[in-house]
Amino acid sequence: MALYVQKFGGTSVGTPERIKKVAERVGRFRKEGHDVVVVVSAMSGETNRLIDLAKQIHEEPSPREMDMLVSTGEQVTIALLAMALEQQGVPATSYTGAQVGIVTDQAHTKARIKEIDTDAIRQDLNEGRVVVVAGFQGVDEEGNITTLGRGGSDTTGVALAASLKADECQIYTDVDGVYTTDPRICSQAKRLESITVEEMLELASMGSKVLQIRAVEFAGKYKVPLRVLSSFEDNEGPGTLIIADDEETPSMEEPLISGIAHHTNEAKLTVLGAPDIPGVAAKILSPIGDNNIEVDMIVQNVSPDGKSTDFSFTVARGDYKKAQEILEKVVQEMGSGKVVGDTAIAKVSLVGVGMRSHAGVASLMFKTLAENSINIRMVSTSEIKISVVLDEKFTELAVRSLHTAFGLDKESQDS
Amino acid sequence: MALYVQKFGGTSVGTPERIKKVAERVGRFRKEGHDVVVVVSAMSGETNRLIDLAKQIHEEPSPREMDMLVSTGEQVTIALLAMALEQQGVPATSYTGAQVGIVTDQAHTKARIKEIDTDAIRQDLNEGRVVVVAGFQGVDEEGNITTLGRGGSDTTGVALAASLKADECQIYTDVDGVYTTDPRICSQAKRLESITVEEMLELASMGSKVLQIRAVEFAGKYKVPLRVLSSFEDNEGPGTLIIADDEETPSMEEPLISGIAHHTNEAKLTVLGAPDIPGVAAKILSPIGDNNIEVDMIVQNVSPDGKSTDFSFTVARGDYKKAQEILEKVVQEMGSGKVVGDTAIAKVSLVGVGMRSHAGVASLMFKTLAENSINIRMVSTSEIKISVVLDEKFTELAVRSLHTAFGLDKESQDS
Numbered sequence: 001m002a003l004y005v006q007k008f009g010g011t012s013v014g015t016p017e018r019i020k021k022v023a024e025r026v027g028r029f030r031k032e033g034h035d036v037v038v039v040v041s042a043m044s045g046e047t048n049r050l051i052d053l054a055k056q057i058h059e060e061p062s063p064r065e066m067d068m069l070v071s072t073g074e075q076v077t078i079a080l081l082a083m084a085l086e087q088q089g090v091p092a093t094s095y096t097g098a099q100v101g102i103v104t105d106q107a108h109t110k111a112r113i114k115e116i117d118t119d120a121i122r123q124d125l126n127e128g129r130v131v132v133v134a135g136f137q138g139v140d141e142e143g144n145i146t147t148l149g150r151g152g153s154d155t156t157g158v159a160l161a162a163s164l165k166a167d168e169c170q171i172y173t174d175v176d177g178v179y180t181t182d183p184r185i186c187s188q189a190k191r192l193e194s195i196t197v198e199e200m201l202e203l204a205s206m207g208s209k210v211l212q213i214r215a216v217e218f219a220g221k222y223k224v225p226l227r228v229l230s231s232f233e234d235n236e237g238p239g240t241l242i243i244a245d246d247e248e249t250p251s252m253e254e255p256l257i258s259g260i261a262h263h264t265n266e267a268k269l270t271v272l273g274a275p276d277i278p279g280v281a282a283k284i285l286s287p288i289g290d291n292n293i294e295v296d297m298i299v300q301n302v303s304p305d306g307k308s309t310d311f312s313f314t315v316a317r318g319d320y321k322k323a324q325e326i327l328e329k330v331v332q333e334m335g336s337g338k339v340v341g342d343t344a345i346a347k348v349s350l351v352g353v354g355m356r357s358h359a360g361v362a363s364l365m366f367k368t369l370a371e372n373s374i375n376i377r378m379v380s381t382s383e384i385k386i387s388v389v390l391d392e393k394f395t396e397l398a399v400r401s402l403h404t405a406f407g408l409d410k411e412s413q414d415s
Numbered sequence: 416m417a418l419y420v421q422k423f424g425g426t427s428v429g430t431p432e433r434i435k436k437v438a439e440r441v442g443r444f445r446k447e448g449h450d451v452v453v454v455v456s457a458m459s460g461e462t463n464r465l466i467d468l469a470k471q472i473h474e475e476p477s478p479r480e481m482d483m484l485v486s487t488g489e490q491v492t493i494a495l496l497a498m499a500l501e502q503q504g505v506p507a508t509s510y511t512g513a514q515v516g517i518v519t520d521q522a523h524t525k526a527r528i529k530e531i532d533t534d535a536i537r538q539d540l541n542e543g544r545v546v547v548v549a550g551f552q553g554v555d556e557e558g559n560i561t562t563l564g565r566g567g568s569d570t571t572g573v574a575l576a577a578s579l580k581a582d583e584c585q586i587y588t589d590v591d592g593v594y595t596t597d598p599r600i601c602s603q604a605k606r607l608e609s610i611t612v613e614e615m616l617e618l619a620s621m622g623s624k625v626l627q628i629r630a631v632e633f634a635g636k637y638k639v640p641l642r643v644l645s646s647f648e649d650n651e652g653p654g655t656l657i658i659a660d661d662e663e664t665p666s667m668e669e670p671l672i673s674g675i676a677h678h679t680n681e682a683k684l685t686v687l688g689a690p691d692i693p694g695v696a697a698k699i700l701s702p703i704g705d706n707n708i709e710v711d712m713i714v715q716n717v718s719p720d721g722k723s724t725d726f727s728f729t730v731a732r733g734d735y736k737k738a739q740e741i742l743e744k745v746v747q748e749m750g751s752g753k754v755v756g757d758t759a760i761a762k763v764s765l766v767g768v769g770m771r772s773h774a775g776v777a778s779l780m781f782k783t784l785a786e787n788s789i790n791i792r793m794v795s796t797s798e799i800k801i802s803v804v805l806d807e808k809f810t811e812l813a814v815r816s817l818h819t820a821f822g823l824d825k826e827s828q829d830s
Binding site: 020068072076079082086094144145 | 480483514558
């Protein structure tokens, strides 16, 4: 018999009816003899309702009082889910973050978990009870209620699983797993049986919204087996298991790449002919950062003449205009260079721990794109990822042709 | 400079706008240099919304989970009020019942306060902060959230005032004080400057809904000066001060009676010709109690023939039919007696500690009613109260004529 930590998000518990469905699912695990700790978010819409109330009173409410306010959202859900479990004859007890001893630092609205006291949970589990814990919240050492920031319920789930040494942390979402690429643009996309934490982190940072990055990091750090699966009744499958990568025992079967991510919400800016002198990158990027604009990819080429260089980077599309204005000023101050940009771009990334030990991933990628007449505008690489920027109109074509070229398409019997 | 505990109910904090108004009022006291602890209820409608959610999931939710659920209502209000105070430049900190150390017994949904740890509050007050405390809720010794039952916010206010030895506990309501009688049926009704705890208890038990009985009892027990006043901006008056009665120093000016209450939600039942033997009252009333019907007035006359007696009592009108059916069975079992009843009755009560030391209150009451051709159907007395039951249609006439006869009408310059 196993110990599972199961996390259900706001949509899964959005109405009394859906809370009952969650209780049925949890109850089935319990009746199979497993121990279950459930972590839940606020009912969908509730957190926004509370924030809206606050905004009617204070433009910038104190973070402590915001945490006091929004933490009521999960508290409502845990009580309702415990009632729903009892209704089905499954003994259950609910706990707020403070009650269950999720101690955090004092960084209200974005607190980090320092320790968890699992005594109360263990006692309830020993008595055969399901334990229902409020996600997203904790308590600092002075007893103030804190929250982990939006999406923090995933982190609560993984942290509890780590503290309890659970056999698995199951994150129930509105998708049934992690896919090789976006099924909406590539019908050949396959659900992955498993993926490493590192790969998942790269996919998450590329816009794959399945899991919160911090939760995945946590799972990697504490070696918690993490499973993403669907919360919908009509889609009960095994989901995708996210496993802590262990470099000492690489699998022979490790695929070259695990997934393809794409991202079309960025814009590219280039300073052409910037002086190729030390400090020029900082001169260009500092004012961008000072204006709270986040920069994603950064590429600087060796200058052909040794005097000037072309410096490119990408920003969120909504920041494009502001970044452009800032760069125009920078160029004026430097006395040389020209600003050009493009908003109609897409970033396509290959992710896979397999590419560490395999040469040729980049060349197969570039060859495939060339065969499809897709021009590459920028390239950036990390140990387990290659990202290219291309014209937005080529996004689907690029994803689909790479999906086939890297052998990710479904087996024929599936299609 | 004084220390005030101020309690605002659900209507007073029903919207963000009204919460801002409360913050303005609290802020004015603070700016005059007073220390202020504010106790608030859930926003009006919120507790019912939460109970409705629970009922959609479980017909009889566990009391522990109900407390977990409904206690979020006040938690929302304390956060919003603290924000509203900060918005006005008044430093404020909010606390849940658990955080502020309101320790109760384990009687979920109707818990009683055992002790209050006021250290955190005192520290905040010393730092010049307004302390905002969630009413209605506490925590048991094992850390479970408890609630004091509906209206318990008044009790929280009085208990905090007692623990902090506050100069006054101010209960803000939708009326501007306690009146000699119901102003809706007697235009001569006067607001009382002050009233004793005992009188207030008698009035409260008579259906005067100004304050929760437990809160008044608490105020009496711990000698907390308690003031009822209006929460509405356009009605700022001194309200009514409820003072712990001190029998050793009676005021020379003590009025004969303080107020007249009336109650038209009862029904009268009589068993005529019951056998006048020991135990007959129990035989009649036990099955009534067994069916959870609360009995108010009970009157039994000496039997004229020494063999049979007439036994009368009143119940809530909603329980009349059920009580009648029960009595029919009782009469059948006893083998004698006849059940008669009346639902069109009213109870009118005179309340006043002054009547303790004054004879003649009853006779003036009966004389006044007789002069107005009002027949008395039942009489019951306590040390500071006389209640009579009469035909419902005479309610207003009885209240107005007694109001005049006992000298409670407004001074002529007021009218």
